[in-house]
Amino acid sequence: MFGMRKWNTPVLRPTAPFIIGGIAVFYLVAKAQDAMINSEEYKNDPRNPAIASGKKAH
Template structure:
């Protein structure tokens, strides 16, 4: 009568839209950041992290 009881509580199904949204936002933000780093305006900027990592594709 007392103690922990087992209930069928759905966790993954209600959280699925938020998980999918979070993954898609993370992917799109990473793509935008990569596009901005490799743009012509910031390609030769000394603050560009791609220059310090050795990615000199220009």
Template sequence: MPRIGGPFALFRRKWPAPVWEPMAPFIIAGGIVYYGVWQGQNALSNTEEFRNDPRNPNAKPQKPAAH
């Protein structure tokens, strides 16, 4: 009976050379940089200058002016 591969068959494959071990520092560093940029963006979007900017996803919706 043939083994069904599926979408993750590539990850179960035996590699002829080490792949994940040399790439681990770069994957970890990428995660750290991603987290740092995310936190920096959140910190800057909550500053006084951008707190009420309508492009800010954290800004409170302003009610339209009454007629």
């Protein structure tokens, strides 16, 4: 009754679209965040984390 089953349960194939979607959303959010941090409006703001880490303002 318990232990190894006769048929394996597929895990990766049904979840692949969700994994790919999660990676795409993570990448796009990171790019948007980087673009907002380097925008003219927030480039010289003292709350900008890029300035706090030592990255020079353009």
